[in-house]
Amino acid sequence: MDCCNHQCEACHKHKERTPEEMKALINRLNRIEGQVRGIRGMVEISRRYVGDEAKQEECREKIMTASGFLLDLVNDVLNMNKLESGAVTLEEKPFNLRQMVSEIVTMVEGQAWHENVQVSCKTLAWNHENLIGSPMHLHQVLQNVVGNAVKYNCPGGSVTISCEEKGFDGTTATFLFTCADTGRGMSAAFQQHAFEAFAQEESGARTAYKGTGLGLPIAKELVEQMGGKIHFESELGVGTTFYITLPFRVDPNPPKAESAKPEQAASIKGAHILLVEDNELNMEISQYILEGAGAIVAQAGNGKEAVRRFSESEPGTFDCILMDVMMPLMDGLEATRTIRAMQRPDAATIPIVAMTANTFSEDEQRSREAGMNLFLNKPVDSGKMLQTVLECLKMGGENAL
Numbered sequence: 001m002d003c004c005n006h007q008c009e010a011c012h013k014h015k016e017r018t019p020e021e022m023k024a025l026i027n028r029l030n031r032i033e034g035q036v037r038g039i040r041g042m043v044e045i046s047r048r049y050v051g052d053e054a055k056q057e058e059c060r061e062k063i064m065t066a067s068g069f070l071l072d073l074v075n076d077v078l079n080m081n082k083l084e085s086g087a088v089t090l091e092e093k094p095f096n097l098r099q100m101v102s103e104i105v106t107m108v109e110g111q112a113w114h115e116n117v118q119v120s121c122k123t124l125a126w127n128h129e130n131l132i133g134s135p136m137h138l139h140q141v142l143q144n145v146v147g148n149a150v151k152y153n154c155p156g157g158s159v160t161i162s163c164e165e166k167g168f169d170g171t172t173a174t175f176l177f178t179c180a181d182t183g184r185g186m187s188a189a190f191q192q193h194a195f196e197a198f199a200q201e202e203s204g205a206r207t208a209y210k211g212t213g214l215g216l217p218i219a220k221e222l223v224e225q226m227g228g229k230i231h232f233e234s235e236l237g238v239g240t241t242f243y244i245t246l247p248f249r250v251d252p253n254p255p256k257a258e259s260a261k262p263e264q265a266a267s268i269k270g271a272h273i274l275l276v277e278d279n280e281l282n283m284e285i286s287q288y289i290l291e292g293a294g295a296i297v298a299q300a301g302n303g304k305e306a307v308r309r310f311s312e313s314e315p316g317t318f319d320c321i322l323m324d325v326m327m328p329l330m331d332g333l334e335a336t337r338t339i340r341a342m343q344r345p346d347a348a349t350i351p352i353v354a355m356t357a358n359t360f361s362e363d364e365q366r367s368r369e370a371g372m373n374l375f376l377n378k379p380v381d382s383g384k385m386l387q388t389v390l391e392c393l394k395m396g397g398e399n400a401l
Contacts, residue, residue: 039063090225094251095135097175098123099379101163102281104142106357106378108150108159109279113326116155119146121281124164128173130254137222138246141230142177144215145242149181157182157239172247180241186234194232195220268389269294271319276306276335277355278327282378286322286355289382295389303330307338315346320392322376322385325356325367332356333370340371351392355380 042063049055105121112119149159159181167174186194195216223230228246273290275297277283287297298318300306306323307330321339325332336352354367357378364375373395376388 091134091136092132093135094130094132094255095138096129097131097163097248098126098129098281098285100135100139101142101161102285103379104139104146105161105279105281107143108146109326109378110357111147112150112159115150115153116157117150117153118158118328119150119279120158120160121279122160122162123281123284124162126163126165127168128165128250130251131173131248132251133246133248134226137226141219141222141244142179144219145179145244148215149179149183149240149242152240153181153183166245168250171249173250174245174247177244177246178241179244180239182239185236185238185240187236191232191234268386268393271295271389271393272298272317273389274298274300274306274309274318274321276300276303276321276327276332277324278302279324282324282380286380286385289380289385290389293386302327303332303335303338305329306335310339311342315344318346318350319396320351320353320389322353322355322389323372325354325363332372333366336367336370336372349396351395353388353392 042059046056046059046063049059101121101123105119109119146159146161153159159179162178164176164178165173166176220230223244223246226246228244230242230244232240232242234240268290271294273295275283275286275290277286277299278301283299283301287299290297298309300309303323306321310318310321323332323336327335330338332354336354339347339350339352341347351374352372353374353376354364354372355376355378356363356367367375374388374391376385
């Protein structure tokens with residue numbers, strides 16, 4: 001009997017694919033083959049223009065774009081196959097939801113900046129943020145949905161993310177994640193197939209972005225495996241809103257909040273800091289870190305407001321400025337240049353810190369050219385933030401001598 005059962009299990013594991021599964025597999029392989037052929041074609045073209053540097057550069061750019069898409073496609077195909085075969089194992093580990101959402105926002109801010117799309121985040125009613133679940137898969141779901149909202153948006157559009165705790169039964173909290181965009185929206189016909197693999201709008205609006213067509217199906221599979229639900233509302237030419245409901249066990253032994261090191265807390269206690277950040281959640285986290293160490297924080301939601309607050313303050317009011325780089329109305333670089341050009345004694349000397357997710361050397365160079373003194377990577381690490389403020393205070397003291 002055991003032998004028979006074992007054989008049945010083996011048969012089940014190696015069962016033949018259904019016609020629908022075979023069709024989906026062939027479709028995925030065809031997509032990969034198409035990208036490989038495209039890359040090979042560009043290599044052949046480049047060989048014909050050996051002495052033409054401009055054409056060579058054009059070919060290299062197209063090869064990099066195609067290979068990047070191919071990598072995304074292969075990863076998504078592998079992830080989809082794992083999900084369909086039941087090979088994905090959900091984690092059960094503690095994580096902080098507030099930090100998770102902040103990381104997602106920070107990751108898409110760079111893409112949104114280049115697309116001229118504003119990303120904002122609202123945290124509504126939360127009673128619990130230290131949870132137990134599968135943070136890696138939650139991260140993937142949110143990144144897919146929010147990334148699509150930016151990708152398929154319109155220049156000058158917006159993406160608003162919110163998270164609200166909807167219920168708690170004593171051990172498990174249920175959260176509603178909402179992602180609303182002002183993008184192109186979906187046609188009624190496409191909405192019926194949005195969660196199907198490789199589904200795309202027939203119009204050029206969506207295909208122009210070269211999405212893999214697997215982001216939403218993967219998100220749906222993961223959400224359902226985590227015991228949640230996902231749905232959306234969309235109107236063509238108006239935008240789309242996704243709703244994701246997920247349950248998580250509340251961590252019964254949450255980690256204690258990190259406190260500043262004695263020397264850091266003593267050194268920045270009483271320091272007046274102008275914190276400039278357009279993202280509500282990032283502002284909340286940064287303010288919590290700074291005020292927890294004894295600093296006095298004034299807020300500005302964009303570069304224009306930062307310039308106004310600084311210009312209306314008495315000289316010497318602020319000890320330093322923590323300036324987000326990518327913001328609407330006026331970005332951090334322009335705001336810094338405007339402050340440096342003011343005719344007041346502290347305009348040229350007040351330490352200004354660039355806060356950004358862009359960590360390339362050219363980004364740091366642009367920040368320094370604008371007049372910023374230091375560079376702080378996002379997502380913000382509490383220890384690094386406090387250390388950076390300490391450096392600012394030392395710089396301010398030296399400038400005053």
